[in-house]
Amino acid sequence: MTTEISYGKAEVSTYRTYGTPLDGVTAIPESPFTGRSNVLLAAEIDVQVLGDVFLPAYTEGDNSLVVATDTMKNFIHTESLAFSGSTLEGWLHFLGSRFLATYPDMERLRLDGRQLAFQPAVVPDGDGGFMESEVLFAHDRNDHGVASIGLSRASSDGGRAAIDDLEAGRVGLQLMKVTGSAFKAFARDAYTTLPERRDRPLYTWMDIRWRYADASIATEPRVAEYVASEQVADLATAVFHGFVSLSIQHLLHEIGNAVLDRFPQLSEVSFLSQNRLWDTSVVSEGSDRKEKVYTDPRPPYGRITLTLRR
Numbered sequence: 001m002t003t004e005i006s007y008g009k010a011e012v013s014t015y016r017t018y019g020t021p022l023d024g025v026t027a028i029p030e031s032p033f034t035g036r037s038n039v040l041l042a043a044e045i046d047v048q049v050l051g052d053v054f055l056p057a058y059t060e061g062d063n064s065l066v067v068a069t070d071t072m073k074n075f076i077h078t079e080s081l082a083f084s085g086s087t088l089e090g091w092l093h094f095l096g097s098r099f100l101a102t103y104p105d106m107e108r109l110r111l112d113g114r115q116l117a118f119q120p121a122v123v124p125d126g127d128g129g130f131m132e133s134e135v136l137f138a139h140d141r142n143d144h145g146v147a148s149i150g151l152s153r154a155s156s157d158g159g160r161a162a163i164d165d166l167e168a169g170r171v172g173l174q175l176m177k178v179t180g181s182a183f184k185a186f187a188r189d190a191y192t193t194l195p196e197r198r199d200r201p202l203y204t205w206m207d208i209r210w211r212y213a214d215a216s217i218a219t220e221p222r223v224a225e226y227v228a229s230e231q232v233a234d235l236a237t238a239v240f241h242g243f244v245s246l247s248i249q250h251l252l253h254e255i256g257n258a259v260l261d262r263f264p265q266l267s268e269v270s271f272l273s274q275n276r277l278w279d280t281s282v283v284s285e286g287s288d289r290k291e292k293v294y295t296d297p298r299p300p301y302g303r304i305t306l307t308l309r310r
Contacts, residue, residue, distance in 0.1 A: 031234030091220035145229035169209035275302035
């Protein structure tokens with residue numbers, strides 16, 4: 001019999017105020033983003049501890065080596081106060097390294113983080129205009145940055161934490177284009193009822209993830225080379241805006257190539273997309289028939305994935 005075990009704490013909401021600003025992100029033509037203040041640096045964090053050293057807790061009920069998951073939650077909150085970096089990837093790397101340094105029985109672990117985005121509220125500036133507040137923030141519940149990191153205790157280098165894997169991403173994009181997309185000339189048989197569309201609205205939900213050739217770009221970070229998830233979202237939006245796609249697959253491939261071309265420091269980009277194209281309810285009787293009413297589609301939904309590697 002073989003075993004594979006893990007345990008940990010999930011969805012640890014953590015709100016760190018007055019973090020180190022993310023400054024100096026290299027500008028790209030498709031995005032206005034070059035940094036953020038990090039006055040409110042917030043994320044939902046999962047920690048997962050791996051390794052057979054904790055197997056006796058399963059086989060014998062021996063908890064002598066077990067670090068309680070409530071302790072893990074407290075550890076994340078307490079150690080986050082000492083974090084001096086500016087990226088989600090760096091935050092997870094910092095916490096993982098602290099876990100391994102503090103608990104010698106932990107051999108490997110994985111941390112996942114989901115950014116809880118808060119944008120500065122726009123308020124009157126007192127002179128008839130408007131400005132971004134430095135103290136009031138609105139929770140943005142749209143697409144957001146994510147990161148995952150796997151760490152292990154290196155056999156050399158004094159047992160310091162080694163990065164086994166790091167993946168960053170932007171998830172939850174929901175993009176609707178009213179014209180400039182098509183889906184035609186696909187295989188047809190006795191089961192096919194879908195009509196061909198030379199021009200259709202396209203509503204897609206999209207998650208984008210990527211890996212660096214050198215993970216330390218994101219964890220140190222080397223800010224000039226850092227790939228901000230906000231920029232990736234803006235780049236995907238710009239490509240979607242200007243590209244006449246023949247399918248969602250065609251669109252994802254175009255976005256993926258644009259991401260790798262724009263960010264040579266990345267080794268891989270991957271996509272998970274759903275086709276959420278609305279069902280047509282009513283069409284206008286005018287000559288152009290552009291005026292329409294739609295409704296949400298019924299499940300199931302088309303699901304498309306793509307990974308591009310150099």
